[in-house]
Amino acid sequence: VQVDIRCDPRPDFGRVLPRLRARGALGVWYEHEGRALVLRCDLPIALSADRADIGVQDTMRAGDRHYVSLIAATEEPAVLPPLGGHAEFRIQRSIDWWRRWADRCVYDGPYREAVLRSALTLKLMEYAPSGAVVAAPTTSLPEGLGGVRNWDYRYCWLRDSSLTLQALFDLGYRLEGEAFLSWLLHTTSMSLPELQVLYGVYGETRLKERTLDWLSGFANSRPVRTGNDAHGQLQLDIYGEVIDAVYAFTTRGGRLDRGTRRMLAGFGETVCRRWSEPDEGIWEPRGGRRHNTYSKAMCWVALDRLCRLNDEGHISAPTARYRQVQRDIHDAVESRGFSDEMDSYRCALGVDGVDAALLLLSRYGYADAASPRMRGTYARVRRDLGVDGLLYRYRGEDDGLPGAEGAFGICSFWAVSYLAQAGRHEEAAAAFEHVLSFANDVGLFAEEIDPRTGAALGNFPQAFTHVGLIDAALQLAHERGTQLRPGHERRSALTSARL
Amino acid sequence: MNLPNILLWGFVATIVMSTIMDGSRGIGWSRMSLPFMLGTIFTPNYDRATPIGFVLYLLVGWFIALIYAMLFESIGRATWWLGGLLGVVHGAAFLVLFMPLLPGIHPRMASERTGPDPTHALEPPGFLALNYGSMTPAFTMLGHVVYGMILGGFYRLASGG
Numbered sequence: 050v051q052v053d054i055r056c057d058p059r060p061d062f063g064r065v066l067p068r069l070r071a072r073g074a075l076g077v078w079y080e081h082e083g084r085a086l087v088l089r090c091d092l093p094i095a096l097s098a099d100r101a102d103i104g105v106q107d108t109m110r111a112g113d114r115h116y117v118s119l120i121a122a123t124e125e126p127a128v129l130p131p132l133g134g135h136a137e138f139r140i141q142r143s144i145d146w147w148r149r150w151a152d153r154c155v156y157d158g159p160y161r162e163a164v165l166r167s168a169l170t171l172k173l174m175e176y177a178p179s180g181a182v183v184a185a186p187t188t189s190l191p192e193g194l195g196g197v198r199n200w201d202y203r204y205c206w207l208r209d210s211s212l213t214l215q216a217l218f219d220l221g222y223r224l225e226g227e228a229f230l231s232w233l234l235h236t237t238s239m240s241l242p243e244l245q246v247l248y249g250v251y252g253e254t255r256l257k258e259r260t261l262d263w264l265s266g267f268a269n270s271r272p273v274r275t276g277n278d279a280h281g282q283l284q285l286d287i288y289g290e291v292i293d294a295v296y297a298f299t300t301r302g303g304r305l306d307r308g309t310r311r312m313l314a315g316f317g318e319t320v321c322r323r324w325s326e327p328d329e330g331i332w333e334p335r336g337g338r339r340h341n342t343y344s345k346a347m348c349w350v351a352l353d354r355l356c357r358l359n360d361e362g363h364i365s366a367p368t369a370r371y372r373q374v375q376r377d378i379h380d381a382v383e384s385r386g387f388s389d390e391m392d393s394y395r396c397a398l399g400v401d402g403v404d405a406a407l408l409l410l411s412r413y414g415y416a417d418a419a420s421p422r423m424r425g426t427y428a429r430v431r432r433d434l435g436v437d438g439l440l441y442r443y444r445g446e447d448d449g450l451p452g453a454e455g456a457f458g459i460c461s462f463w464a465v466s467y468l469a470q471a472g473r474h475e476e477a478a479a480a481f482e483h484v485l486s487f488a489n490d491v492g493l494f495a496e497e498i499d500p501r502t503g504a505a506l507g508n509f510p511q512a513f514t515h516v517g518l519i520d521a522a523l524q525l526a527h528e529r530g531t532q533l534r535p536g537h538e539r540r541s542a543l544t545s546a547r548l
Numbered sequence: 549m550n551l552p553n554i555l556l557w558g559f560v561a562t563i564v565m566s567t568i569m570d571g572s573r574g575i576g577w578s579r580m581s582l583p584f585m586l587g588t589i590f591t592p593n594y595d596r597a598t599p600i601g602f603v604l605y606l607l608v609g610w611f612i613a614l615i616y617a618m619l620f621e622s623i624g625r626a627t628w629w630l631g632g633l634l635g636v637v638h639g640a641a642f643l644v645l646f647m648p649l650l651p652g653i654h655p656r657m658a659s660e661r662t663g664p665d666p667t668h669a670l671e672p673p674g675f676l677a678l679n680y681g682s683m684t685p686a687f688t689m690l691g692h693v694v695y696g697m698i699l700g701g702f703y704r705l706a707s708g709g
Contacts, residue, residue: 072660072679073660073661073663074658074659074660074661074662074663074664075658075660075663075664075671075672076663078679080681080682082576083573083575083576083577083578083579083681084576085579085671089663122579122671123579124573124574124579124581125573125579125581125584125598126579126580126581126584126585126670126671126673126679126680127579127670127671128594128669128670128671129658129663129664129669129670129671130664130669131663131664131665131666131669135665135666
């Protein structure tokens with residue numbers, strides 16, 4: 050077969066045309082702002098006339114073996130691992146490491162292959178020096194081809210924290226879970242007592258969005274963006290998700306230090322002070338704030354977990370006040386956040402419409418999955434947001450952006466979790482297998498799925514979608530009574546409101 | 549020789565030179581790390597090489613400061629400009645003579661001619677250490693000149709001259 054390898058480095062998002070240097074046995078080099086990129090190959094390497102691109106062309110026959118290595122060096126002289134047999138050794142060592150890591154997965158239930166693939170994906174999106182897990186490693190892959198819904202996801206969203214942490218713990222990856230929680234607690238202390246929607250992998254709080262107008266974008270989807278202005282939004286739900294993550298940590302034997310206890314108290318005060326404010330909500334629309342039902346319910350969850358932490362001796366909290374605020378939130382949600390006509394919770398207080406995040410109300414223990422209100426909500430969500438067995442996150446709402454988007458991967462998995470919790474196991478399994486059928490050839494999901502073509506839309510691969518997959522599989526296995534490996538019992542989701 | 553004095557200012561000058569050269573790496577103008585290069589002489593562990601190398605770097609900096617002190621004593625004067633001049637000679641010798649020799653004497657450095665092998669995998673510096681970035685010679689010279697200026701400016705001759 051004819052082999053054609055091309056390497057066209059374009060630093061600074063394509064603005065710099067590089068000048069490559071051929072350095073004989075050391076390979077082809079490119080230097081940019083103290084970083085070196087080195088391409089080495091045991092086939093002849095050719096530089097283009099303008100020395101901006103590298104090409105390798107050759108013919109290979111059955112049994113031939115050749116090696117290409119790409120080395121990045123920052124701030125230090127590069128280390129140039131040799132090709133040939135030594136490369137084979139290093140490849141095998143990498144494979145062995147990943148196999149050993151995969152063997153640590155304690156989940157032996159149904160869909161293990163898909164669960165393990167998702168765990169591997171999460172691991173690959175963990176930024177090892179800090180323990181942060183990025184939402185996706187890409188920016189501006191479009192949610193609608195040719196559209197403007199192109200975002201930078203190379204950051205860490207707090208909304209993902211609770212489910213991510215529980216997925217890591219429940220699969221037996223305690224070290225990764227603790228590293229993630231440690232990042233979470235150190236990072237959030239940068240903005241105390243308020244939480245920011247997203248942070249950089251080192252906890253950076255300024256993530257100003259800018260558009261790269263010189264790039265045409267994937268499938269002409271402009272603009273291409275770096276940074277994310279959602280960092281300045283108000284999302285009250287994240288208090289519930291972060292505090293639930295801490296609570297999950299304690300239920301698995303974790304202990305809280307003094308700084309964390311003080312931080313939780315600060316969050317509790319913030320929730321009590323701000324729960325009645327409108328916010329942008331979990332989906333970060335650019336169209337303004339409203340009283341999102343899910344955000345209110347997650348404020349309830351935040352206070353519920355703080356009370357539980359107090360009752361279990363982890364913190365000292367003003368529980369009487371918290372419980373009073375919980376009751377206020379509950380009253381607001383149950384009166385104005387539920388519509389008798391729709392027989393469903395509403396997307397926002399007093400606003401008729403549904404939001405797929407409402408399916409999480411039972412997952413976080415705000416409502417019982419088998420309650421009439423949740424049953425009605427599921428039916429309404431499926432009716433209004435369903436498409437070919439998948440779910441949109443919302444529909445028919447002005448989110449401040451032109452164009453359409455695809456079905457939302459994690460929402461489709463939330464539906465599975467809900468069904469499993471509600472005891473509708475056969476339905477849950479069928480729905481799960483249907484959503485799984487949209488994975489690509491190596492089991493990966495993007496943020497969204499084009500319901501017409503099944504194609505992946507949005508940034509890829511998407512941690513949140515894979516977290517949803519793991520959670521749905523574990524929920525399904527748990528509700529069916531499937532055991533993890535001995536000594537690794539899953540802590541069940543809280544199943545009922547406590548007022 | 550005023551030993552306590554040269555040990556004190558040799559330490560200070562080495563730290564300042566290290567700060568200048570590491571600063572150039574931090575802002576992306578060079579990839580030359582002398583602690584890393586020194587450390588890899590003694591360990592194949594690239595993570596441990598830098599801290600080990602930093603200790604060696606301090607010792608080498610002290611040792612060379614003794615040579616500066618001997619030169620000051622033999623000339624009979626120590627001034628900042630004389631120290632800076634010695635720094636120019638020192639830096640030039642380091643870049644022009646020592647750097648190209650390094651692949652031949654460093655046990656883990658690859659050769660420009662034969663490329664890397666499992667033992668010799670570290671990128672060689674090349675002429676003027678330009679392989680580590682086009683600004684490397686400038687910052688290396690700056691570091692050496694400042695090193696010499698500190699020694700010349702603060703060293704007190706044993707003779708009191």
